[in-house]
Amino acid sequence: MKTVTEDPYMKVDRVAGHEDVERSTKESLMAEVFADPRFPHYLYGCYECGICVAACPSARFYDFSPRRVAQAAARRDIDLMFQQMEEDIWECSQCFSCLRCPRGNNPGGIITVMREVAVKNGLHSAQEALQGYSRIIFKIMSTGTQVSPDMLQPDAFPDWGPEVKDVSENLDLWRRALPPETHHTTKTGWAVADKTIVELYLIWLETGALDMIRQVDEGIHMILEEVMEERLEDEGIEI
Ligand code: SF4
Ligand code: SF4
Structure with missing residues (x-):
């Protein structure tokens, strides 16, 4: 062995x-x-x-x-x-x-x-268990969200309370009010301000969450660093 x-x-x-x-x-x-x-x-x-x-x-x-x-x-x-x-x-x-x-x-x-x-x-068991979530992790960390408008259905989020039903019933209205790139798709999410994404990234960096991601998926960690480098520069932040 x-x-x-x-x-x-x-x-x-x-x-x-x-x-x-x-x-x-x-x-x-x-x-x-x-x-x-x-x-x-x-x-x-x-x-x-x-x-x-x-x-x-x-x-x-x-x-x-x-x-x-x-x-x-x-x-x-x-x-x-x-x-x-x-x-x-x-x-x-x-x-x-x-x-x-x-x-x-x-x-x-x-x-x-x-x-x-x-x-x-x-641990390899952790890497295996989390492998399927790499894309979700990347999506959340690079866009600030995972949920897109058309995912907001009461059946999908029964624990989110009555507001989900209200939103799902008025999706057309919401879509008109939302940036075009977030429409009709589960591939994009709600538009989150760059400043917020940078703040989230810094929290994950300081709390060690990014180190943990590196342990389970070095590739995703590397891509994330590259994507965030430009945003940090735009905000005038040096790490
Ligand atoms: S619910 Fe009962 S079995 Fe479960 S952890 Fe508590 S004491 Fe133990
Ligand atoms: S009740 Fe929920 S949190 Fe507790 S062991 Fe089961 S799945 Fe995990």
């Missing part, structure tokens, strides 16, 4: 299989999870009641259980947590319905922390 550790980011090779990954690598990854300041607020022990599973949409469709995630974390079961980091956590839709936990746990939050550690360390 192939080696599993490459400094400095400990990229874990998928072909190695969970059991072949060095124990020290798993310990190091989970140490990052446990050290996250959010972690103690997301886990207070587990009753094994299964309420989170009943509330979880992903548990209905996948071999996935927020209860298993909470229990593995509560037991500090490094091997199981690593296995979950490679597979289970990518099935979560981050809806946080599991906040109904009577113990006050936040399994979705634990998963958020585990995902961030997986991305920061460039």
Whole structure:
């Protein structure tokens, strides 16, 4: 089997299989999870009641259980947590319905922390899981939005409240009021001011979000840097 550790980011090779990954690598990854300041607020022990599973949409469709995630974390079961980091956590839709936990746990939050550690360390599982989202990431970061006018339908956004219905019923009016390039298409989005896009980019830069993107997709990161270089120059910003 192939080696599993490459400094400095400990990229874990998928072909190695969970059991072949060095124990020290798993310990190091989970140490990052446990050290996250959010972690103690997301886990207070587990009753094994299964309420989170009943509330979880992903548990209905996948071999996935927020209860298993909470229990593995509560037991500090490094091997199981690593296995979950490679597979289970990518099935979560981050809806946080599991906040109904009577113990006050936040399994979705634990998963958020585990995902961030997986991305920061460039795990292949993270790269694979996020591969399909590269274009969406690029679209949001380069245009400031992902939603285009014709996507605003009540069926598509049931959780956005009554305003979506109002907008969808008056799409013709909205289209007349919007810049032509945002019309009739899911390829373009609402026009966002350059200044706003630059501000968003700087936030992502300062918070380390861009570093995380580089870990999962170097190509998209490179293109994004090129696209933003000109905009930063226009705004008189040097990085
Ligand atoms: S946040 Fe994840 S684990 Fe929690 S209910 Fe939603 S899909 Fe399930
Ligand atoms: S709802 Fe809370 S206590 Fe019950 S199984 Fe899920 S994490 Fe454990």
